[in-house]
Amino acid sequence: MPGQPLRTKEKITWCPSCPDHMILESTKRALHSLIGQGYKHENFAMVCDIGCHGKIFDYLNISGIYGLHGRSIPTAEGVIIGNPNLSVIAFAGDGATYSEGVGHFVHACRFNPNITLIVNDNQAFSLTTGQATPTSQLGFQTKSEPFGEFNQPLNPLHLALSAGATFVARCNAHDLDHTQKVIEEAIKHQGFAFIEIIQDCLIFNVEKNARDDQMYKLPEKERSLKESLELSQEYDYSKREGRIPLGVFYKTHRKTFDEEWPQLIELKKKKIGWKGAKR
Ligand SMILES: Cc1ncc(C[n+]2csc(CCOP(=O)(O)OP(=O)(O)O)c2C)c(N)n1
Numbered sequence: 001m002p003g004q005p006l007r008t009k010e011k012i013t014w015c016p017s018c019p020d021h022m023i024l025e026s027t028k029r030a031l032h033s034l035i036g037q038g039y040k041h042e043n044f045a046m047v048c049d050i051g052c053h054g055k056i057f058d059y060l061n062i063s064g065i066y067g068l069h070g071r072s073i074p075t076a077e078g079v080i081i082g083n084p085n086l087s088v089i090a091f092a093g094d095g096a097t098y099s100e101g102v103g104h105f106v107h108a109c110r111f112n113p114n115i116t117l118i119v120n121d122n123q124a125f126s127l128t129t130g131q132a133t134p135t136s137q138l139g140f141q142t143k144s145e146p147f148g149e150f151n152q153p154l155n156p157l158h159l160a161l162s163a164g165a166t167f168v169a170r171c172n173a174h175d176l177d178h179t180q181k182v183i184e185e186a187i188k189h190q191g192f193a194f195i196e197i198i199q200d201c202l203i204f205n206v207e208k209n210a211r212d213d214q215m216y217k218l219p220e221k222e223r224s225l226k227e228s229l230e231l232s233q234e235y236d237y238s239k240r241e242g243r244i245p246l247g248v249f250y251k252t253h254r255k256t257f258d259e260e261w262p263q264l265i266e267l268k269k270k271k272i273g274w275k276g277a278k279r
């Protein structure tokens, strides 16, 4: 794998112009930059979920496991327990993470495993043709919600902060440079790093598309948990008007679970896995 390109030769089958293309590009650029800073290509590992976003497994040339729907977090936790010297990235959708996998999400925030979670949030179960997910807007009319979604959307950033996440960020898929920068920072973070990426679904939730004008970048600075919780409520995932903050909302240090378990500390010391593995 060293010296090989980060893109496989697989033909991309996402819809033309789907922001999933942009998230792939930002991720590749982030990994490329980290490799330039001394990270090894063979020490990156990914876990992908089931959904449109999950096809990144075929296009990104790093080792990994294609997991079950809603289960990329526990699978990624398994990978980091097996080899705590890897940089593990879990990719998932909003439906997968905040619906089927929400228990894993909450406990990952508590356990603080040293993994990065990237959620492509298009506010729809898109692969299965657009049912409402927990972040879909009120009134979203679909084949399975013919009278419109009447449940309040979940605020994933607020949930992550309340559950103890040590790195919480939001990006806009359209902004490749900013997304790349945040992905790099998340991978460098020791602990559970959660990035929610807002993306349009051009086919199944058109009403929520084209929100770039609402978005603004937060100043880069340390924030208290209280301040971050307040900021996370500025956007409620439902309203058409109002501002949507982007950037790293909160970052703190707490022991990761591989720093708490003696067995994992030993594996880390022995640099198990690849000879001379270095993070
Ligand atoms: C446990 C389980 N529940 C439901 C499904 C069916 N399913 C497969 S993909 C998918 C939609 C995925 O939506 P999301 O996670 O938001 O990803 P997107 O397609 O929007 O990128 C669903 C409901 C499944 N495969 N397994």
Ligand SMILES: [Mg+2]
Pocket (backbone or CB within 6 Å): 051, 093, 094, 095, 120, 121, 122, 123, 124, 125, 126, 133
């Ligand atoms: Mg989705």
